Amino acid sequence: MSVTRRQFAVGSAAAAGAAAFPFPRPAIAQSEPIRLGWLAAMTGPSSAPAVGFNRGVVWAAEQINAAGGVKGRKIEVITRDTQGDPTKAVNATQEMISALKVHAVWGPTNSGESLAVTPIMARAKMPNIHPCVVDSLIDTTKFPNAFRLAPSNTQWDDAVRGYCLKIVGAKKVAIIGDTTGYGVAAANASATGFAKDGGEVVYKANIDATQPDMTPDMLRARNAGAQAIVVWSTSTGMDARLFNTRATMGWDVPFVGHPSMSSGEIAGLVDKPANWEKVYAIGYRSCSYDDAGKLPQRNQELVDKLKGKVNLADTLLWWVAGGIDAVNLVAKAVETGSSSGEDIIKYWNSVKKYPGYFGDYTFSPTEHNGYPTEDVVMSAASTAKDGTFKLAPGYKA
C-alpha cells in the first residue's frame, strides 16, 4: 500500500495532535489494591525513624485490610529501603512511578533524600506525604503534590523560642549549634527569631561536635548572662558533654532545643542521671504524658491497642503514630471517592483538623504544612517511657 504525501501529512498532524493531549493518569480501578509506595531508610546510620514509622505503617495496613480494606480494596504497601542515600531514593522513586505505578508515596524519611525526590514526584504529579523538616520541601507552587505530616524546622524553632520566652521567661539566651550545615543554619535562624520576638541572644556559638571539653563555651554563656541555652545539634555526644559541663560548673540553667537531647543514648553518656534533668527537647503534645503518666485520650487508646503487637520500647511513639496516620490519610482519600492521584491531592487539600494519632492535620491548596504548631511542645528529655515523654513544666495539660 502506498502512502501519499497528503496522507502522511494528515497522519503526522493527527499523531502530533494526539501527543499534545496528555495520557489520562490511570484511575484507581474499583477492585485493584491501593498501592502505597513507602520510601524508607530502613538500614544505615539514620534508620531509627524509618524503623519506627514502618511499625505504624505495617500495623495500620493490617488493621485496614483485616477490616475488609477500603471499599473492598486492600492496602498494598510497597517498601523500598533507601538506606539514607539520595541516589537510592531517586531510583526507588522512579521505579514506583514508572514500573510499580503506585497511587501515592509516603516518605522519604530524611530531608536529604526528600530534597532529591520531591521534584521528580512533582513532575509525575504523584501524591506525596512525608515527615521531613527542611522548610523548602513544601512549596505549593513548585510542588503542589507534596504534603508534610510533621512540623517544619520553622515550627520547631517557633516552639523552642516560645517556650524560652513565654514559659521559662528567659529573655537572654545562649544559642549553641554544631558545626554541620544543619547546626549553623538552625542556630542562625534561631538567633534571628529570638531577636525578632524581643529576646536577646547574649552568646551564639557553633562547636565541633567532637570537642572533648565544653567548658569554654559554657563559661562564656554564663558570663554573658544566659538564662537558657538553646541547642541545635544532632550530636548526642555534644549534648551529653554540655550537660556534664553544666553540672561541673554548678549552674542550673535550662537547656531547650533539638529532639536529639532526649535520645536514649544520652543516659549512658551523662556522668550521673541528675545531669540530664532540666533539659527540654522538642516533643509533641499528642505523644507527651502528664504528671499522672497519662497520654491524651486518643493516643492512650492507641498505645493500649498496640500493646503486645507493636514494640514501643526502642522507638518513639510519634514515629509509629505518623506511620499510621500516613496510611490512614491515603485510605481516607480513597474512601471519600478519590480515584486518581489528582483526586488524592484534591482530597488532602480539603483536609481540616483530620484527627490523626500524631496530630490534627489541616491542609489547604496554599498550605501543605499540615501539623499544628501549637502541638509542638517541649518534653522533659530524660523521661522516655514507651516512646513517649513527660510534658515539660509550664504547659497546660
Add this chain to the structure above:
Amino acid sequence: MLTSILASGLAVGAIYALIGIAYNTMFSASRVMSFTAGQLGMLGGVLGSLFVLRLGLPFVVGLLVTLACCALVGILTEIVAVRPVLKSLDQHLYVLSTLALALMIQHAVAVLWSTEPHPFPRVFGPASGGITDEKFWLPILTCIAAIVALELLYRRTLVGRAFLAIAEDNFAARALGLPERDLRIASYALAGMIGALAGFAGGALLLAFVGNGPLLNFYGFVPVALGGLGNNRGAIVGGFALGIFQQAANFLVGGIFSSVAVFVLFIIVLLAAPQGLFGAPATRRV
C-alpha cells in the same frame, strides 16, 4: 580557667602525642606515613567499650584484648596498605593506600558498631566531673608510661635495638642479617598497640565514637610534623603543646576558630622550621 586549660589541654595533648608516636613507629620501620594511626586510636576506644561495657569482660582483660586486636589491625595495615607500595616510595602511593584502608576501617566500624558516641568504662569509679577526674589524668599517666616502656624497649632490649637499626638504615640492617620484614611487621603491631592505648586511655574524654578516627588522624599528625618525622621526643612535646594551645584557643577565641588558630600556628612553625622543631635538616652526601 588556667586549671581547666591545663587539665584538658594536657589530657588531649597526651592522646595526640601517643597517636604521633604511633605515626612515628610505623614511619621509622617503613618510611611510610600511615594514615591509619588515628583509626587505631578510635578503635582503642570503640573496642574498649565493646569488650568491657557491652561484653562485660574484666577491665584488664578488655584492655589486653583491645591491644591484641589493634596490633592485628597494625599488621593488616603493613600487609595490605604498606608492603605493596614499598618499592615505589617516591611515588607516595602509600598516601592513597593507607587512607583507603583508614576509610574502610571507619566505615566498617560505623556499620558494625554505630555512628553515635557510646560511653566508655570508668576504671576508678564514677566521674567526679572536676579536674581530678580520671578522664584528665589517665591519658597523661598512660602517655608517660608508654614513653618509659618504649625507651626501655629501644635502649635495653635486643629487639628494640634491632628496631632502631632498621629505622637508622634498613639496607645496612639487612646486610647485617636482621629480618627487616619481620621487624617491620612487629613495628606495625607495636604502633597498633600504642594507638589502642591512646584511644583506651582517652575513652572517657573522647567517648567510644567512630568520629574520633578522622579527628585523631588529623591532630595526631600535627605533633609529628611539628616535632620532626620519626622523632618521638618531638611528637611528645608537639602533642602536649598542641593540646594546651588548642584548649587555650577554645577559651580565648571560641571553638569554631580554635582549629583555625591551631593551623595558623602549625603553618608558621613549618615556615620557620620545615624539618620540624626537633628534626634535623635533610642532608645528602655528594
